[in-house]
Amino acid sequence: MSARPSHRFLSGQTGALGTARRIVDHTDACAAPGWLSAQAPVDFSESIAAGDYHLPVFPAEIAEWMAPSSDKFIIDGTLGGGGHSEIFLKAGARVLGVDRDPEALAHARARLAAFGERFSTWEGNFSRLPEIPEIQRGERADGLLMDLGVSSRQLDSAARGFSFMREGPLDMRMGPSSPRTAADIVNHWPEADIVRILFEFGEESKARRIAGAIVKQRANKPFETTLDLANCIEKAIGRHGRTHPATKTFQAIRMAVNEELESLATALTAAPSVLKPGGRLLIITFHSLEDRMVKRFLKHRSTEFLDDPGWPEPRPNPDYQFRLLARKAIAPTAEETSLNPRARSAKLRVAQLLDLKP
Numbered sequence: 001m002s003a004r005p006s007h008r009f010l011s012g013q014t015g016a017l018g019t020a021r022r023i024v025d026h027t028d029a030c031a032a033p034g035w036l037s038a039q040a041p042v043d044f045s046e047s048i049a050a051g052d053y054h055l056p057v058f059p060a061e062i063a064e065w066m067a068p069s070s071d072k073f074i075i076d077g078t079l080g081g082g083g084h085s086e087i088f089l090k091a092g093a094r095v096l097g098v099d100r101d102p103e104a105l106a107h108a109r110a111r112l113a114a115f116g117e118r119f120s121t122w123e124g125n126f127s128r129l130p131e132i133p134e135i136q137r138g139e140r141a142d143g144l145l146m147d148l149g150v151s152s153r154q155l156d157s158a159a160r161g162f163s164f165m166r167e168g169p170l171d172m173r174m175g176p177s178s179p180r181t182a183a184d185i186v187n188h189w190p191e192a193d194i195v196r197i198l199f200e201f202g203e204e205s206k207a208r209r210i211a212g213a214i215v216k217q218r219a220n221k222p223f224e225t226t227l228d229l230a231n232c233i234e235k236a237i238g239r240h241g242r243t244h245p246a247t248k249t250f251q252a253i254r255m256a257v258n259e260e261l262e263s264l265a266t267a268l269t270a271a272p273s274v275l276k277p278g279g280r281l282l283i284i285t286f287h288s289l290e291d292r293m294v295k296r297f298l299k300h301r302s303t304e305f306l307d308d309p310g311w312p313e314p315r316p317n318p319d320y321q322f323r324l325l326a327r328k329a330i331a332p333t334a335e336e337t338s339l340n341p342r343a344r345s346a347k348l349r350v351a352q353l354l355d356l357k358p
Contacts, residue, residue: 056083057284057343061330062145065282065350068093072142073134075274077126077267082108084145089115096134096141097121100175125177127266129274140276146267147284149346150174150254164230164246170223172250172257182253186229187222191215201261201289202252206237210249226250251287264290268297272321277355281322286345291329298322298351322351 056062062084068074070092076085079097081104088095089112097112097119099105105121112119122132126146129135170183185194191211198207213236214229223229230246237245255261271281285291302322305314329347337344 055340055342056081056087057147057149057332057336057340057346058330058348059083059087061348062282063087063091065325065348066143066145066280068143073139074143074145075129075132075141077129077144077146078148079108079121080104080147080149082111084147085119086112088143089119093142094118095120096132098124098126098129098132100125100177102176123175125175125263127263127270129267129270132274135274141274141279142276143280143282144271144275145282145284146264146271148260148264148290149284149286149342164226164233164244164250166226168226170226170229172254174258178258180257182229182257183223185253185256186214187218197256198249198252200252201255202248203288204248204252210236212236255287261289261293264293268294272301272353275353277353277357279353280325281351281353283349285347285349291347291349294349295329298324298349302351321354321356323354325350325352 066074066088068088068091072088072093074085074088074093074095076082076088076095076097079085079099082097085095085097085108095115095118097105097108099108099121100123102123105123109119109121124131129144170181170186172182185197191214194211194214195207198204198210204210210233213232214223217223217232223232230244230250233246233249234244239245275281283294285294300317301319302324303317304320306317307314326349329349331348332340332343332346
């Protein structure tokens, strides 16, 4: 497993998406050595109660804007605990759940088994939507949902290495095909590259101080656990207020491990090819960088004509494909955030694929 990053990874923002180029090409892979889901219990229906896995955000809004019904085929591009898929299934829709996490897939299959053949799954990153067998056979979806949040189950599981509050391995992979772990980054990446991801992905103002502390400590002893890293960060910048000082660093490393922005950029570009005309695209973001990327993409793809002061007249936009169903991002209600605090930073954007056949 290569631990050294490609310097193409953190290139400048370009194009309508405004995203960095990807680190590596996605390839099919067996479970990487030490993949934690291999240790998960077989009977997920008993080991994890439905509500314990992940509480879906925007349940009412998702149901309203997706408008599921018995004649519709919906792709849940980020299945997680299956909460959103259950909403669609209860309305009679046929649902395909996509996730890179085999543990999430196993849980959702057990949880939603009562819906029979109307529910199926596909293991893979949502950036690879065109590779889904149904899409390969020419079928197109009436709706596509992309919920970009990390599931509560993943965040709260010490064994997955996402939490700075619990002792666990420095892993942070959402699935076995991820090419690196958090340990690879903190123990082997050059200091300058660690600084860069903390600035860009974590928006961490103390990135240089944290990266310097990481490099200094790893010279004596490599980082092995989440608390090793969290304690190093706290010693470097201190604790101020209620937010843990490692919060932004852990977020940045998680995003780098899982190539989250790169995957999102690819998934957005692929979305029109998996939807039928009139199909709806619903995207939930939790991070400003993600939301900015989605906003730019949808704004560009929903603009029929492009204009420039140097042009004699506006020109047709060759990328015009969508109509915005909600002009602005939808925010969670106060009631929802009180019930589910992790929803407080969520934003929902909704668009519909146009039928532009001549």
